[in-house]
Amino acid sequence: xxxxxxxxxxxxxxxxxxxxxxxxxxxxxxxxxxxxxxxxxxxxxxxxxxxxxxxxxxxxxxxxxxxxxxxxxxxxxxxxxxxxxxxxxxxxxxxxxxxxxxxxxxxxxxxxxxxxxxxxxxxxxxxxxxxxxxxxxxxxxxxxxxxxxxxxxxxxxxxxxxxxxxxxxxxxxxxxxxxxxxxxxxxxxxxxxxxxxxxxxxxxxxxxxxxxxxxxxxxxxxxxxxxxxxxxxxxxxxxxxxxxxxxxxxxxxxxxxxxxxxxxxxxxxxxxxxxxxxxxxxxxxxxxxxxxxxxxxxxxxxxxxxxxxxxxxxxxxxxxx
Numbered sequence: 001x002x003x004x005x006x007x008x009x010x011x012x013x014x015x016x017x018x019x020x021x022x023x024x025x026x027x028x029x030x031x032x033x034x035x036x037x038x039x040x041x042x043x044x045x046x047x048x049x050x051x052x053x054x055x056x057x058x059x060x061x062x063x064x065x066x067x068x069x070x071x072x073x074x075x076x077x078x079x080x081x082x083x084x085x086x087x088x089x090x091x092x093x094x095x096x097x098x099x100x101x102x103x104x105x106x107x108x109x110x111x112x113x114x115x116x117x118x119x120x121x122x123x124x125x126x127x128x129x130x131x132x133x134x135x136x137x138x139x140x141x142x143x144x145x146x147x148x149x150x151x152x153x154x155x156x157x158x159x160x161x162x163x164x165x166x167x168x169x170x171x172x173x174x175x176x177x178x179x180x181x182x183x184x185x186x187x188x189x190x191x192x193x194x195x196x197x198x199x200x201x202x203x204x205x206x207x208x209x210x211x212x213x214x215x216x217x218x219x220x221x222x223x224x225x226x227x228x229x230x231x232x233x234x235x236x237x238x239x240x241x242x243x244x245x246x247x248x249x250x251x252x253x254x255x256x257x258x259x260x261x262x263x264x265x266x267x268x269x270x271x272x273x274x275x276x277x278x279x280x281x282x283x284x285x286x287x288x289x290x291x292x293x294x295x296x297x298x299x300x301x302x303x304x305x306x307x308x309x310x311x312x313x314x315x316x317x318x319x320x321x
Contacts, residue, residue, distance in 0.1 A: 013026055097124070107294070131146075135152070145283075
């Protein structure tokens with residue numbers, strides 16, 4: 001079996017366009033020329049790739065099996081061309097990274113600033129979201145690095161073991177919350193409060209559930225679910241809700257006097273953050289620049305501790321592993 005990237009480009013173009021005529025127009029070819037090229041590809045793979053219908057071209061089972069590999073090879077070829085062009089000075093490299101909200105709030109901006117100081121010609125594209133969004137982005141090549149909590153490896157996503165750090169999570173409330181005047185509260189007392197949190201199955205939700213379970217308590221009832229960090233912070237800061245956030249996630253709001261950790265007695269809730277990549281393929285050079293910066297940063301995150309809160313046991317801090 002032998003085929004070339006041009007044939008795979010034609011194959012993917014037909015899939016995308018839905019018909020031979022539209023694909024030929026997109027590629028700037030005549031329809032007979034494209035038909036002959038696909039015929040040669042079918043001869044090479046040893047079977048029919050498309051069924052011809054009046055409504056267009058439909059993939060056969062063989063075509064469906066070929067499609068993900070064809071798309072992957074196209075992406076790898078584009079990545080190779082981009083990196084070679086960057087080395088020749090013909091284009092700028094692009095770092096494509098995704099992060100959960102807490103990392104996007106502090107660690108990622110610090111790493112990006114460090115990279116661009118050393119490599120000013122690089123450009124950075126960032127998406128923020130919960131883990132399922134980031135994992136999808138890795139597999140579809142929308143991003144090349146994902147930053148999230150540990151334990152999220154899959155068949156297609158691998159953790160980068162030497163790039164990890166830890167932080168602590170807290171029960172947080174607005175600075176005018178009725179419980180703010182108490183020196184200490186118990187975790188059980190928070191069960192009666194109005195909670196705003198990310199949906200079930202997300203990292204913060206699972207971490208909160210684990211924390212309450214360790215204390216022998218049920219999961220609190222969640223009044224508002226949202227994947228938006230902005231919405232969750234607004235509910236906590238302005239509407240009397242409580243939330244569950246890591247130190248970096250509300251550091252800016254804490255300094256502004258909007259949100260702070262509640263003094264929950266005995267609460268210690270660490271978690272491990274990591275970088276992830278696709279298991280298959282080569283990590284693009286721009287992404288390795290950011291990864292190196294994250295590794296360096298992870299080794300010195302202790303120095304980025306914010307000022308202590310009024311109670312030592314709720315003082316946000318970050319430490320490296």
